[in-house]
Amino acid sequence: MQRRDLVKLAAAAVLATSLATPALAQGRDKVILMLNWYTYSEHAPFYLGKDKGFFDAEGIDLDIQEGRGSAVTVQAVAAGSATFGYADVPTMIKAAAKGAPVKAVGVALQTSAMSVMGFSDKNIKTPKDIVGKTVAMTPGDSMSQIWPLFLKKTGLQETQFKTVSGDAQTKLNAVINGQADLLLGYVMDQNIKLQDATHKPVTPIRFADYGVNMISSGIIASKDTLATKADMVKRFMRAATRSLEEAEKNPEAAVAATLKAQPKSGQPDTMLTGLKLTTALYHTDETKSLRPFRVSMKTVNESLDLLVQYGGMDPATRGKPEDWVTLDYLP
Amino acid sequence: MRTQRLLTSPGLRPFWLVLMLIVLWDLLIRLFKIPPYLIPNPLSVAKQLVAEWPMLLRETLPTLYATLGGFALSALIGVPIAMWIAYSRVVESFVYPLLVFSQSVPKVAIAPLFVVWFGFGIVPKVIAAFLLGFFPVVVATVQGFKSVEGDVIDLARSMGANPFKIFLKFRLPHALPSIFSGLKVSVTLAVVGAVVGEFVGSNSGLGYVLQKANGTFDLPLMFAALVILSMIGVLLFLVLELIERWLMPWHASQRHDLAATA
Numbered sequence: 001m002q003r004r005d006l007v008k009l010a011a012a013a014v015l016a017t018s019l020a021t022p023a024l025a026q027g028r029d030k031v032i033l034m035l036n037w038y039t040y041s042e043h044a045p046f047y048l049g050k051d052k053g054f055f056d057a058e059g060i061d062l063d064i065q066e067g068r069g070s071a072v073t074v075q076a077v078a079a080g081s082a083t084f085g086y087a088d089v090p091t092m093i094k095a096a097a098k099g100a101p102v103k104a105v106g107v108a109l110q111t112s113a114m115s116v117m118g119f120s121d122k123n124i125k126t127p128k129d130i131v132g133k134t135v136a137m138t139p140g141d142s143m144s145q146i147w148p149l150f151l152k153k154t155g156l157q158e159t160q161f162k163t164v165s166g167d168a169q170t171k172l173n174a175v176i177n178g179q180a181d182l183l184l185g186y187v188m189d190q191n192i193k194l195q196d197a198t199h200k201p202v203t204p205i206r207f208a209d210y211g212v213n214m215i216s217s218g219i220i221a222s223k224d225t226l227a228t229k230a231d232m233v234k235r236f237m238r239a240a241t242r243s244l245e246e247a248e249k250n251p252e253a254a255v256a257a258t259l260k261a262q263p264k265s266g267q268p269d270t271m272l273t274g275l276k277l278t279t280a281l282y283h284t285d286e287t288k289s290l291r292p293f294r295v296s297m298k299t300v301n302e303s304l305d306l307l308v309q310y311g312g313m314d315p316a317t318r319g320k321p322e323d324w325v326t327l328d329y330l331p
Numbered sequence: 332m333r334t335q336r337l338l339t340s341p342g343l344r345p346f347w348l349v350l351m352l353i354v355l356w357d358l359l360i361r362l363f364k365i366p367p368y369l370i371p372n373p374l375s376v377a378k379q380l381v382a383e384w385p386m387l388l389r390e391t392l393p394t395l396y397a398t399l400g401g402f403a404l405s406a407l408i409g410v411p412i413a414m415w416i417a418y419s420r421v422v423e424s425f426v427y428p429l430l431v432f433s434q435s436v437p438k439v440a441i442a443p444l445f446v447v448w449f450g451f452g453i454v455p456k457v458i459a460a461f462l463l464g465f466f467p468v469v470v471a472t473v474q475g476f477k478s479v480e481g482d483v484i485d486l487a488r489s490m491g492a493n494p495f496k497i498f499l500k501f502r503l504p505h506a507l508p509s510i511f512s513g514l515k516v517s518v519t520l521a522v523v524g525a526v527v528g529e530f531v532g533s534n535s536g537l538g539y540v541l542q543k544a545n546g547t548f549d550l551p552l553m554f555a556a557l558v559i560l561s562m563i564g565v566l567l568f569l570v571l572e573l574i575e576r577w578l579m580p581w582h583a584s585q586r587h588d589l590a591a592t593a
Contacts, residue, residue, distance in 0.1 A: 071545060079369065098548050100368045139539055140546020164451045165539060166532030169443045174532070177447050312547045 029232045030061045034082035036070045036217060039265040041188050041274025042109075043086065044254035049243025051257035058235035064261070070142075070217075071095070077220055078102050084225075084236065088142055089218040089300075090307055093324045097317040101223040104325040105237055106293030107300070108244060109216035109281040114143050115204035116150070117191055118175060118182040125203060127154035127210065134162040136171045136180035143184040145311050146207065146214060153210045172197070186216075188277040192270045214303045215295060216281070218325075230329070237293065238331045244292035248279045293330050297321040371550040379551035380558060386540075391559055393536040397453055397525035398518075398563065401460020405517050408461075409468030410510065416469070417476035427473075434466045439527055446532035456528030456536070463524035464517035471513025475506030508582055511575040518571060519564040526560060 035043050046064055049055055055062040067073040070088035077085040078100040085092075089104045096102050116135065118124045124133065127150075137144040144165075151158065164180050166173075172190060174180040176197055183190060187204045194202045207213070219240060226233060247254040255271045265271070286296045300321035307313040353373045359365065360372050367375065380387070412430075416423045438459060445455035479502050487497050529538025537556045544553040 071548065075369065078366075095368055095548050098368045099366050100548075101366075138542070138546075140543035142546075145546075163534065164532070165534045166446060166451070167443070167530060167542070170446050170532040173443060173447045174451075179447075179450060312549075 028059050028061050029229075029235075030063070031055075031084065031232070031236060032063045032065055032082045033084045033086060034065045034073045034076050035067045036073050036085070036087045037068070037189075038066045039258065039262040041192060041255070041258075041266065041271045042186075042217065042278045044251070044258040044271070044275045044278075045243040045247035046086070046240070047258040047261045048247050048250075048254035049239055051260065052243075052246065052253075054239040054242045054246070055236070058239045060232070060236055060239060062239075074100060074102060074220065077222055080222060080224070083221065085220045086217060087220055089215050089220070089325065090142055090303055090311060092218075092220050093304070093307060094311060094313060096324055097313055097319075102220050103223055103226060104218045104220050105226070105233060105329045106240070106327070107215050107218035107295035107325060108293060109218070109278070110284045110287060110295050110299055111216075111281045112206070112208045112212065112214045113186040113188060113216055113278075113281055114146065114184070114207040114212070114214070115187050115191075116182050116184055116207075117187075117194070117202050117204035119194070119198070120201040120203045122181055122203075124182060125205070127156055127205060130156060130182065130205075131160045133181040134164060134179070136164050136166060136174040136183040138167055138171060138184075139165045141184075142214070142311070143186075146212060146306060147184060149306065149310050150207050150210060150212050153212055188274040188281075191277070192266065192274040196267055196270050212306075213299070214306055215299055218295075219293070226326075226329070233329045234331075237329045241292055241331050244279075244282060247275065248282065248292075251275045251279065291331065294327055295325060297325070300325050368548060368550065371554055375551040376554040376558065379549075380555040383552060383555060387537075387555060387559055390535055390537050390540050390556075391563070393453065393456075393533075394522075394525050394529065394538065394560070395563060397456035397528060397536070398460055398521045398567070400453065400457035401462075401524055402464050402514075402518050402521040402567070404457065404461040405464035405468050405521065406514060409465050409513075409517070410472050413469045413472030414476060417473045423473075430466065430469060433462075438462050438524065442527050442531040445528065451532050451534065455532065456525050459528035459531075460521040460524035463527070464521035467516040467520065468510070468513040471509045471516070472506065475509025475513075476502060478509065479505045504579065507575075507579050511571065511578075515568055515571050515575075518567045522560055522564045522567070 033046060035046075039047075043064075046062075050062050050064065065082065067076075067085075067087070070085075070091040073082070073085040073087040074092045074095045076082045077087075078095065085102075086108075089107055092100075092102055092104060116130065118133075122133075124130060137147065148158075150156075164174060171180075171183045171185070172193055175183050175194060185191065185204075187206060191202050191204055194200070219237065221233060251272055254275055255268055258265060258271065259268060266274075282292050283290070284296060284299060286298070287294055304313075304318055304321060304324075308315050308318050357373050360370060412426070416427055442455070442459055445458055449455045449458065483501055483505075484497060487501055492500065525536070526538040526541070529536040530542060533539045537560055540556045541553055544550070544556065
């Protein structure tokens with residue numbers, strides 16, 4: 001008799017909790033943020049914001065998903081598989097120009113993180129040093145597309161160096177194993193991965209230092225979400241803005257939160273270096289006094305020019321900066 | 332009458348099916364309003380195929396070489412190993428499990444290492460094609476050689492045939508159909524292997540085109556490259572089938588024309 005009562009009680013308890021959970025979650029928005037790649041330093045602010053409860057405070061139940069390239073993230077957001085995407089905004093613009101119903105609601109990296117980098121012991125410090133070397137790149141990605149402009153600005157010729165092509169991992173492997181001297185990569189990404197793998201210092205030559213600047217990662221959403229859930233987008237961007245600000249102030253905590261959520265995503269010290277390199281790109285001179293994500297439309301306009309000239313964008317679809325980026329949802 | 336026969340001739344049947352599938356593809360896109368950045372429509376793919384034809388043809392060659400190289404290795408290494416396994420129980424118990432084990436290793440995961448070990452040339456692609464194409468050859472060949480009935484061999488031996496003659500007159504002809512079915516599976520997989528190799532690290536080839544088209548959201552070009560890849564697979568398959576017919580006109584699978592007239 002007693003045992004049966006116990007079973008009943010347990011069943012009732014299970015039923016009660018299963019009923020209660022959705023009730024508790026009511027009024028909260030389940031949001032999926034899909035990153036552009038597997039977790040690395042650049043993504044630390046979002047893990048920090050989640051850990052600190054910034055998203056909770058806005059009634060947002062945040063689920064951070066790792067990605068496999070900006071293009072895939074953009075497609076996932078366009079198809080509605082993810083609510084928001086953290087992706088390369090120029091890549092998003094190219095997809096949107098081909099009809100993907102997506103828009104950027106804030107640009108995090110307003111200065112280009114693109115660079116060509118090699119181990120410091122190779123003594124490649126200026127573009128001139130690239131002559132006679134081998135450069136590894138990934139065909140079709142944003143850096144290989146803008147590379148010709150870097151060559152033009154620095155007076156280098158395609159014939160003065162050798163090129164090898166491969167996917168993201170091959171690029172790193174090629175430099176680590178000496179099959180290539182340099183690779184095209186982001187200062188806070190490949191730079192750190194090379195150092196983690198070899199414990200050797202890396203010297204990046206930044207594209208931005210030679211007048212090649214393009215906006216980079218930002219938050220993207222589908223036009224449908226923007227139209228039907230404007231309030232939720234505003235709350236999400238408020239929490240995201242706080243997350244970036246907090247990561248600027250307290251990068252150590254951001255790294256700790258990231259490693260807590262994704263223990264295999266890196267080493268604490270190099271991840272901290274990577275995050276500091278990331279937050280340095282949050283503002284241009286023009287947006288120095290503004291909160292994060294508030295990109296200047298002039299900067300976006302310049303990036304559009306580059307997309308038409310080098311990114312294979314059809315001039316007929318170029319449009320205005322406001323067609324691709326909106327700041328209406330920012331705090 | 333003649334046109335009707337032409338329409339229903341066996342050689343043309345697959346083309347009608349392909350045509351129907353293309354119409355279905357176009358229809359589904361229109362019906363469900365699938366946007367072109369997710370799936371392009373057939374017309375845009377055809378346009379891209381024509382517009383980029385010289386480039387695509389140029390990039391087809393490296394992929395074709397890697398496929399043929401990988402396939403040749405699969406056949407040259409796979410068949411002897413399979414014969415060895417079929418003839419010796421000891422070898423079978425040692426080698427066969429290992430082969431199955433090696434086949435279960437995902438090639439995509441280790442392909443980046445091939446570039447590290449063998450560089451950016453054609454070698455890593457040939458190896459990737461070989462690794463994918465090798466296994467079906469071995470499995471089919473082992474099965475072929477084992478399916479020879481013992482009584483037949485006993486009879487041959489009782490009539491004084493030496494082992495070499497038994498092999499040439501009985502075992503090999505008996506195994507050929509299986510070997511060829513293995514080779515046909517292998518050649519289509521070799522195409523996949525070559526592209527896997529090119530995806531990971533390459534300056535040319537259709538895998539390189541695919542990667543580049545993906546980065547610029549040029550889905551029509553991507554599908555055009557996929558069409559060519561499939562065509563390579565189909566053509567190589569047909570070539571093998573012709574060789575098969577020529578080598579064993581006596582086999583039951585080749586007798587369908589006879590059956591049709593009977």
